[in-house]
Amino acid sequence: MLPFSNKPSVGRNNRILWLFGLLIGICPEQVYARKTVQPLYEEPFDLAAGGASLTRASLEGVLFANPALMPYGGKFHRWFGSQFSLWGNREIQSLLKASTKSSEAASAEGESSSDSGNDVVSKLFSTPFNAGVATALSYINSNFGLGIITKVSQDLEAKEYGATGLPTVTLEGEVYAGAVMSLATKVTRWFSLGVTAKYLYVSEPYTSFDLSQAEQISAMMNDPNEIRKQFEPQPGMGADVGMLFFFQGSTTDFRLAAKVDDVGDTQFGSDGVRFKQTVSGGLGLTFHGDVEALHLAVDYRDILNAYDEKPFKRIYTGAKLVIREMIGFAAGYYQGIPSAGVRLDLWLLHVGVTAYGRELGHYIGEKQRNLYVAYFGMGF
Amino acid sequence: MSPILGWGSKIYRCAVLLAIAAMVVHCGTKNQAEPYEEKTNEEKAKQALDAREYDDAITLYEELIVAEPERYDLVTLLSSAYAGRAGIDIVSLLKNSISGSSDNDVLGQVATFVPTEPNDAQLRDTSAAIARLRAIPLAERDPSSTKPAAISANLQLVLYATASAAMTLNQVAAKIPDTGSFDPEKLQNMSDAQVDAILNSLATAAEAGTLGTGQAAGQGAQDILNKVAEQPGATNKEKLINYLQTQNH
Numbered sequence: 001m002l003p004f005s006n007k008p009s010v011g012r013n014n015r016i017l018w019l020f021g022l023l024i025g026i027c028p029e030q031v032y033a034r035k036t037v038q039p040l041y042e043e044p045f046d047l048a049a050g051g052a053s054l055t056r057a058s059l060e061g062v063l064f065a066n067p068a069l070m071p072y073g074g075k076f077h078r079w080f081g082s083q084f085s086l087w088g089n090r091e092i093q094s095l096l097k098a099s100t101k102s103s104e105a106a107s108a109e110g111e112s113s114s115d116s117g118n119d120v121v122s123k124l125f126s127t128p129f130n131a132g133v134a135t136a137l138s139y140i141n142s143n144f145g146l147g148i149i150t151k152v153s154q155d156l157e158a159k160e161y162g163a164t165g166l167p168t169v170t171l172e173g174e175v176y177a178g179a180v181m182s183l184a185t186k187v188t189r190w191f192s193l194g195v196t197a198k199y200l201y202v203s204e205p206y207t208s209f210d211l212s213q214a215e216q217i218s219a220m221m222n223d224p225n226e227i228r229k230q231f232e233p234q235p236g237m238g239a240d241v242g243m244l245f246f247f248q249g250s251t252t253d254f255r256l257a258a259k260v261d262d263v264g265d266t267q268f269g270s271d272g273v274r275f276k277q278t279v280s281g282g283l284g285l286t287f288h289g290d291v292e293a294l295h296l297a298v299d300y301r302d303i304l305n306a307y308d309e310k311p312f313k314r315i316y317t318g319a320k321l322v323i324r325e326m327i328g329f330a331a332g333y334y335q336g337i338p339s340a341g342v343r344l345d346l347w348l349l350h351v352g353v354t355a356y357g358r359e360l361g362h363y364i365g366e367k368q369r370n371l372y373v374a375y376f377g378m379g380f
Numbered sequence: 381m382s383p384i385l386g387w388g389s390k391i392y393r394c395a396v397l398l399a400i401a402a403m404v405v406h407c408g409t410k411n412q413a414e415p416y417e418e419k420t421n422e423e424k425a426k427q428a429l430d431a432r433e434y435d436d437a438i439t440l441y442e443e444l445i446v447a448e449p450e451r452y453d454l455v456t457l458l459s460s461a462y463a464g465r466a467g468i469d470i471v472s473l474l475k476n477s478i479s480g481s482s483d484n485d486v487l488g489q490v491a492t493f494v495p496t497e498p499n500d501a502q503l504r505d506t507s508a509a510i511a512r513l514r515a516i517p518l519a520e521r522d523p524s525s526t527k528p529a530a531i532s533a534n535l536q537l538v539l540y541a542t543a544s545a546a547m548t549l550n551q552v553a554a555k556i557p558d559t560g561s562f563d564p565e566k567l568q569n570m571s572d573a574q575v576d577a578i579l580n581s582l583a584t585a586a587e588a589g590t591l592g593t594g595q596a597a598g599q600g601a602q603d604i605l606n607k608v609a610e611q612p613g614a615t616n617k618e619k620l621i622n623y624l625q626t627q628n629h
Contacts, residue, residue, distance in 0.1 A: 122471075159430065160470070160471055161460050163453065164453050164456045164529045164531075164533075165457045165459060165460030165532055165536060166460075166470070166532045166536065167470060167471045167475075210535075211474035311416075312411070312413035335411070336412050336414070337409060337412075338408065338409065338410075359411065362423070363417065363419050363427070364414045364417050364419075365427060366427070368409070368411065370409045
């Protein structure tokens with residue numbers, strides 16, 4: 001069953017508001033997070049809808065998108081279950097084939113590991129590698145949510161002309177794990193507030209070699225421990241605050257959301273990654289009948305541009321069509337890159353696929369990744 | 381009554397689905413915000429370089445360096461653009477760990493990754509790349525300074541200077557396919573200016589190699605210069621030809 005449907009709310013307003021603030025102290029200038037304005041965790045169906053999730057999100061995505069969404073959905077119990085997702089870039093198959101062939105040829109002909117590493121590096125010049133996996137376990141009701149997530153992703157790319165003109169191999173990663181707890185309440189029938197406290201382990205390794213360091217590259221690619229060291233995460237605590245205005249009609253709903261992420265900044269370790277405080281806003285429009293609902297949404301994240309990024313990286317827009325709470329179609333533009341996906345809900349089990357793109361660089365086309373996500377989950 | 385109930389609702393759903401499908405299929409993976417993005421000149425230059433649009437990259441980097449002459453990272457990128465336009469395959473050069481320790485001297489190793497019959501424009505571009513790098517103050521090119529541009533600048537200087545020597549030689553004397561050696565008749569047609577260009581390029585590579593990065597290739601260039609000096613002959617041309625005739629490139 002797809003939660004967070006847009007049937008008219010029949011639940012009783014809950015006027016008890018618990019403010020749960022976990023703030024961290026201000027820390028000296030540190031490394032800025034590479035994830036920037038995207039939520040730490042994005043539910044794959046929300047990704048398919050362009051990542052516009054401030055005014056409507058799916059499952060555990062609510063806890064990271066906007067906790068103020070929790071009170072709206074028609075019933076007290078919203079979701080208890082888990083989800084597993086796996087993704088890779090569209091070119092990954094050819095890269096893995098090249099890597100396998102290189103290893104087999106090296107074993108057969110007695111080539112050195114350095115030579116087989118060089119073959120994979122050659123392929124990386126035309127085919128970047130990006131893959132990851134995420135898991136989530138969550139419980140959500142109208143006023144309370146608890147989630148545990150892990151997310152690991154890795155991006156490997158070779159460029160003919162690096163930052164100073166030499167061919168360069170770059171390895172970037174994202175490792176996020178931890179727990180979040182959200183509280184929310186309706187202040188009035190059409191306005192809700194929510195807060196999320198989070199305790200996370202975060203690591204965002206970044207390593208870049210130019211090709212003059214060929215031995216270093218081969219050692220890195222042949223020794224997984226070297227790579228693992230780069231991914232060692234550091235802990236930190238932070239909080240998000242969200243609000244939602246929800247004007248509900250018989251067939252049309254209008255939503256306006258605002259959220260402050262990482263209130264007061266979130267620092268991980270004494271010299272680790274720092275998530276900056278950002279302010280985001282979103283608009284949503286829903287047309288619904290008896291069995292279907294069409295959601296349209298647009299988010300503008302980091303309105304104050306704390307991460308100093310271009311507008312295209314801060315705009316997320318999309319649509320979701322949900323039929324009988326069993327099948328959903330979504331499409332949108334994630335950072336301007338088309339996205340789409342489909343999801344099937346079969347009572348306790350749901351499965352889906354999403355195709356979307358993400359820009360890892362600072363300008364359009366610098367480091368775009370076109371990704372496929374496959375996911376399944378169990379819950380009710 | 382809701383306009384989207386009943387049969388109207390079914391048609392409406394189908395229309396929306398078709399519209400979504402059409403939009404996604406039409407747009408593919410291209411970022412639709414590109415026409416509205418304002419790129420800085422530096423971003424445009426890097427994008428042109430990555431796309432191997434060397435003419436545009438060179439024009440933009442030249443303008444950027446005029447505005448910020450002490451941005452030596454821009455100078456290294458400009459040199460890469462010149463070298464790219466000259467046809468130098470920098471990826472293969474670095475992947476193959478050019479050194480003076482193989483059976484071939486560095487000229488023989490580098491010759492594989494540069495144009496086999498370069499034209500004058502390509503030689504001019506290589507010279508421009510070298511000149512730009514040599515114009516960087518020595519302190520800014522010292523790899524021990526830990527500045528990324530310093531390491532890159534020095535290594536590029538070694539590689540491009542060696543490449544320039546190899547390209548001049550390729551232009552002068554094509555190799556005999558069966559033997560892989562230079563055509564002796566064409567070697568005799570070398571001008572003094574071409575001989576000087578080859579030897580000066582090797583000297584530049586040798587000098588830059590002494591700073592640290594590209595040391596093997598720089599040492600290889602110095603070895604060639606030493607062996608050329610030991611050859612019999614009254615002029616640099618005679619010595620160089622005698623040396624080349626002792627090598628199988």
